Amino acid sequence: MRVAFVGKGGVGKSSLSGSFARVLAEAGERVLAIDSDPMPGMAFSLGLEQSDAGLPDDAVEEYEEDGRQRYRLREGLTGTDAVEQYAQRAPGGVHFMQLGKARGPQWNNRRQHFGFQRLLDDLPGDGWSIVGDLPGGTRQPFLTWGRYARTFLVVIEPTPASLLTGRRLARLAETARAPRVVAIANKVREPGDAERVSSRTGLDVIGSVPFDPALADADRLGKAVLDTDPDGPTATAVRSLVQTLQKSEEQS
Template sequence: MKVAFLGKGGSGKSTIAGTFARLLARTGQPVLALDSDPLPGMPYALGIEVDDSPIPDDVVVEGPDGGPRWVLAPGIDPADVIENYAAVCPDGVRYLQFGNTFGHISTIQRAQFAWSETVAGVDPKWHLVGDLPGGTRQAMFGWAKYAEHVLLVVEPTVKSLHSARRLLRLSEAEFAPKAFSVVANKVQDKADIDRISDRLERPVDAVVPLSPEILTGDRGGLAPLDADPNGAFVKAVGTLVNEVVAMYPVDTKGAK
């Protein structure tokens, strides 16, 4: 499966995406977590340290006229990039981030191209779980076009719903994903679910409850799977994983 999490900043994309990736990996499938946020939040949810090491510049060389500005250097293929530069996470998830902006502003462009060229050519054995920056900019510019299925994370607030309505316009894009699921996050009661389905004019596909244990874990830098491994948040994301797996049956010939 190839999914990407979208939504307004602070809606909980990274927290859900990182947990989703680890629970999916526990089914025994190879999972590549993709983070195109220059201020990445996904490592916290995956349970690894945030580091400041972008994919090195010499992984790419200047591309041909009319093609991408940078392409993978001769002798380097997407599998090499994953092997060498995707961090190893708990449950066997590999995490590929395009280089954050804590330090390497001048070189981030090449790291971004290395990231997108790797994603474009990735072996289909990988299940892709992507996390985008908040808002509409990257999504509207096609940064989630690897995803066959978009998981739209929405909290029951006016601003989050407003952003979600704009993001649903991706269904009109030439690179539109096959399907969207609406993931209601920080839900306190039935009225929250109704608020979301009414405003988006579509049903809510998954409900993730507001969870004090996760908020506390966040303050201490603990991933949900470490802060509250059997709690309501993890259970809800597990249900979501099962539902998406059912939609995209695993091709066992392609799995290791």
């Protein structure tokens, strides 16, 4: 399964994607969880204390082709090798990496960014499940960070700003020809919320996650909600979401 979580800042991408990755690993899949944000977000929801799991500079080499600067993994290093060597292990056996993180004082993160693209390009199709927590907002997730994905999960809460972001992402996905784009309604409080998300964005809602104070508590503590409230509303909803996606992958 290759999924990417997108949506407005603050809608719950990190909380849901980290929980999703762990549930998938508990179901027996080999999971790579990737976070596009250099500040910890997904790491906490995976149950890691802190994280610095990037791709080191010496894992990526620069070369020139047709006068353009290009990047590839160091000779002899496969995508799987890179994950085994550099990923941090999270509970449940999830492999966790942060992508595109510039190291040291340099601003330019091209080496990191393109090295990571090569790593994803090189992972065997069915051997790994990939769960990505992509940049918030409408920076172009469909063309760059998320191009490994077969399914984009747009996390949307029933607020005007989040719905507007959902519509923008749906439009960008259409023009970018993203493979499959569906919505998850998050922080749902009323029976009509999921329907509202669907009708206001034109996206199919494949799962709903209720508003959950236990998730807010876990966020404040920097803990995984799967650890603090393993049978609560968020954990239950994420398990059901994983099952739904597993079924739809079998059918496709």
